Amino acid sequence: MPLLRRDRPVEIQQRSGLRSRLGELEQSLTRIAPGLSSRLADTLDALRHPTRRELFRTLAAVPALFLLYVLILIPFTPSISSIRKASSEQPAQILSADGRKLTEFKxxxxxxxxxxxxxxxxxxxxxxxxxxxxxxxxxxxxxxxxxxxxxxxxxxxxxxxxxxxxxxxxxxxxxxxxxxxxxxxxxxxxxxxxxxxxxxxxxxxxxxxxxxxxxxxxxxxxxxxxxxxxxxxxxxxxxxxxxxxxxxxxxxxxxxxxxxxxxxxxxxxxxxxxxxxxxxxxxxxxxxSKQPLRIDFERQTEPPGPAPHFARQLRKWLIAWADRNDYSIYGDGLVVRTSIDSRLQAAASQAVTRQGNSLQNIANAAWGKRSAWSTDSSLVQTFIRESPEYATAMAKGRTPAQAMQEQQADKDFMRALQRQKTRIQIGFLAIDPRNGQVKAWVGSRDFEEEAFDHVQQARRQPGSTFKPFVYGEAYRQGASPNDRLIDQAVEIDVGGGEVWRPADGTPPSGEAMTLSDGLAYSKNTITAQLIQQVGPAKVARLARQMGVRQSKLEAVPSLALGTSPVTLKEMVAAYGTIANGGGYLEPLLVSRIEDRDGRVIEEFSPQEPELALGRDVAYTLLDNLRGVINRGTGRDIRSRHGIRADVAGKTGTTQDNADGWFILMHRQLVAGAWVGFNDNRITLRSDYWGQGAHSALPVVGDFFRNALRARLIDPRARFVAPEDTGLWTRVSAWFRSLLSPDPVAEPKPPPTVKPARKQLPREEPATPAPVVSPPQTQGDPLQEKIDQILKESNEAERLPTDPSPAAQAEDSR
Known part of the structure; x- marks a missing residue:
């Protein structure tokens, strides 16, 4: 109350000022009111008694305004030419390089x-x-x-x-x-x-x-x-x-x-x-009217065609091209000539189907055991909790235990979940390294069942197929394939109290090993030491320059063993850089686009290669990768698949056999395959079949064997050494190796950090594969001549043709 009494004089003053202002406003309105009232009265009178002219103008204004609005909308409706195209649908025809119809874009x-x-x-x-x-x-x-x-x-x-x-x-x-x-x-x-x-x-x-x-x-x-x-x-x-x-x-x-x-x-x-x-x-x-409906219902699906994953990627590219060039892929009747070779595509599909079925039998046997797929398994329970059915049960008010029990009791659900999780998947890609043209593309075992593309969409750890980037950077910095490192235990402090200890399947020998042998036999200890010398950041940069351009690469020591996920498309393109003498070419999908009358609208030729490696370095690296095929982890290409052409490649396997890789290079074709499961927590549960040498290599080997037999690629084609790698260079390298003393095994330094609580993935080798005699090729004079040429070449290059004891160690992860 005291506060109200103290504020009252102020309130009285405010009211007095308001009354004064209202009075002034009233006087002003009094002065102008007669004029406003007169004008308002005239307007109302004109509306009550319009003249003929005013009435005519008013009536004419409505349709005029409507017509004006219509005229304004005309430019925002489809044009006559657009209507002609849309009403006469002529979808783009997609043809292979050899003239076969792959699909049409409706x-x-x-x-x-x-x-x-x-x-x-x-x-x-x-x-x-x-x-x-x-x-x-x-x-x-x-x-x-x-x-x-x-x-x-x-x-x-x-x-x-x-x-x-x-x-x-x-x-x-x-x-x-x-x-x-x-x-x-x-x-x-x-x-x-x-x-x-x-x-x-x-x-x-x-x-x-x-x-x-x-x-x-x-x-x-x-x-x-x-x-x-x-x-x-x-x-x-x-x-x-x-x-x-x-x-x-x-x-x-x-x-x-x-x-x-x-x-x-x-x-x-x-x-x-x-x-x-x-x-x-x-x-x-x-x-x-008395007759029943008599429906005979069946969903209609479009045939996927021989290269459905390729067609899906091509559609995205073609839509963007058509938008830029004012064409319709649905109404202009475009004829798109792609880079795909229908014969190579068929060979790739057959190889994927054959190996996929074989590996699926192994997976079914491994995961069909009660001990492997049990409702008591923590992994299986994790899969259940991640399923939409479990989420639906929880949304209905079930407790986690009740939801889990319901799903475990549903036999149909458990069978479907097991089939989904344990289905083998394969991705395959083949590129011509001379021009970057994609020749075969298989994104999964069955497009209608699995449309996810394991060539371009899936990112998985490449394992040992990443090692060539490490050796390539070393050779770029001046190292020689004859340089030696000690095969010894390696401990690398990666920070945060963690130590990385890469290992192979067998204990370190303590002996010196050349870099070429380290790559041929996929030695983790040698590769780990090498990346420390050349620098992880430089290896990552080289990999990007060679073709790994969309995936993020962690510049850490473990990058040497392929711990950063990449796509198969990137890896095959990067190996294409090696086969192309160090020049990177972006994968090319289309060679030419024509109109419906056969007139060429645009041709697509490869751009100038981007130099990622010098030709001498690229050839040195490729020559080392020949050793992988001739005596190392990829020797099944020779022994099992009977391929005698000049090829080079690399196997790869990741931790716990989650991913199997193999990439093979020929002068006219580079092909790679990835094998695994969509969920990398599922593996083949086999140290033998889980390796890239036994899961992915057969896909590529089967494909290449058929391509060579059909003469789709030339069996006599060879990689040509640069001019500066002639006889004098070979003699100089041999002389330098004589003068260089063999390294002596140094004592193992004491650990500088405490044992790691959490180690980075370790790579361990798998069980060696049985050696199978190569198939005989009697009665083929051409093949005998090729074998003789290759034999003479191997003798000249001092490449052993028989597996050495070291070759018994299979590909490391």
Whole structure:
């Protein structure tokens, strides 16, 4: 209360000032009020008693403004040329390099049929139900539009669109839209008038019936006939035609599969409309209305083609190209000549299928055991908790224990989960290193079952296939293949109290080993020492320059053994750099694009190679990788697959056999394969089959053997050494090696840090593979000549042809 008494004089002063201002405002209004009142009165009088001129101007302004609005919208509707393209669908044809059709890029799952190939019952039902004055109007039915507008104002919304207007909406859903607004109706009407201006009534009907959707990814009357009645469009009877036409009012609401009763009622409504328009007699209507639907439903799927994963990547590229160059991949009839060789693609698919089936049998045996796939297994329980079914159970209010118990008791769920998790997957890619053209691309074992692309989408640890980047950087810095390092235990402080201890399957020998042998036998201890000398950051930079350009590489010592995930496409492209003399070429998908008349629109030739390695360094590295094939971890290429051509390559296996890799280089072709499971927590549970030498190598070996036999690549082609690696260079290198003293094994230094609580992945070798005699090639003079040339070459290069004891150590991870 004291506060209120103290503030009261201020309040009285504020009220006094407000009254003074209100008085001043009242006086001002009094002065101007007569003028305002007079003007307002004149305006009201003019509205009550307009002159003829004013009335005419007012009435003329409304249509003028409406016409102006229409004119403004015209540029925002599809052009005449666009309508011509859209209404005459000509999808892009995708051809292989040898002229075979791979696929075509259709806007939807549609089989275009001419109007003459459509049952007359369909046309009768459509016109009778949707637009009975179709042949009388020019795109707009004014009587129907006016009636629909009046009924809509009364609260009974009705559609007044003609077939031409519906076609405009179907062809251009984005430009016209589907919102119930005046702007949309005007755009629709303008587009309908344009369509009528450039097309006949029969063309409009044909386009309409081939573009209308029927659910289940079925577009057009032909796919609808196949989906719902297992017949073709020209064989549809009256009842079938009425059922499909009835769906057009609302596909989902009148879906004959999910809502048969509604569909039946709508079908009979269409039959009544046909009676009304003279297409049926009363007797026919009475008989037909009593018939059941008789649906024969089967989803229609587009054939994936021989290279579906490649086609998916190509579609993305082609859409971007078409946008830049003002073309439509669906309506311009483009002919796209790709780099794929259909024969090599077939060989790759066969190799993937064959090896995938063999490894799947091994996986089924390994994971079919009760001890491996048990509901008590912590790994299996983790898979259950990660499943959508478990999440659904939790959303229903189950406790974690109850949700787990429910899923474990569901035998169908557990079988499906086991099959999903333990299905072997394979990715394969082949590139011509001379021009970067992709020759074969297989993204998974079965595109329809697994559309995920293990060539470009999947990123997995490459294991020992990454080692050539380490040796390449060493040679770039001046090292020689004859330089030696001690095969000894290695401990590398990686910071944070952790020590990296890379190891091989056998204890270190303590002996000196050349770098070329270290790469051929995939020695982890040698590679780990080497990356310490050349620097992880420089190795990562070289890998990026050679082709690993999208994946992130961690510049840490363990990078030497392939701990940073990469894609198969990147790795094959990088090996292509080696085979191309050190020049990187971006993988090329298309060689030429033509128009529908065969005129060349654009040709795509490889760009100038980006120099990543000097030619001498690249050849030195490639020559070392020959040793992998001739005497090292990839010798099965010679012994099992009988390949005698000049090839080089590398195997790779990651921790716990989660990933198997192999990449092989020929002068005309570089091919690589990855084998594993989608979830890297699942492995083949075999130290033998889990290795890249036994999982991925057979895929590439099978492919190359068939390619060589079919002469798709030249068995006599050889990698050519640079000019500066002649006889004098070889003699100089040999002389330098004599003068260089052999290194002496140094005592192992004491650890500088405490034992690591958590170590980085260690790589351990796998069980050696049995040696199999190479297949005989008797009676082939050409093959004997090739063998003789290779034998002489090996003797000249001092490459041993028989496996040494060291060759018994298989590929390390």
């Amino acid at each position: 806007q939807s799952n549609r089989q275009w049929v001419a109007l003459s190939g459509i049952s007359p019952h369909v046309i009768d039902a459509l016109i009778a139900t949707e637009d009975h004055r179709f042949y009388a109007h020019f795109g707009l039915d004014w009587r129907r539009t006016a009636a629909a507008a009046i009924n809509s104002f009364r609260g009974d919304r009705q559609g007044g669109s003609t077939l031409t207007q519906q076609l405009a909406r179907n062809l251009y859903p984005e430009e016209i839209g589907r919102a119930p607004t005046l702007t949309r109706k005007i755009k629709e009407a303008i587009t309908a008038l344009k369509i009528e201006a450039v097309h006949s009534k029969d063309e409009i009907l044909e386009t309409y019936l081939n573009s209308v959707p029927f659910l289940y990814n079925a577009y057009g009357i032909e796919m609808a006939a196949r989906t719902y009645f297992d017949t073709s469009a020209d064989q549809l009877d009256v009842l079938q035609s009425a059922t499909l036409v009835g769906m057009l009012k609302g596909n989902s609401y009148y879906n004959p599969v999910l809502n048969p009763e509604r569909s039946l009622q709508r079908r009979n409504t269409v039959l009544k409309q046909m009676l009304k328009r003279g297409k049926l007699t009363a007797t026919q209507l009475d008989s037909l």
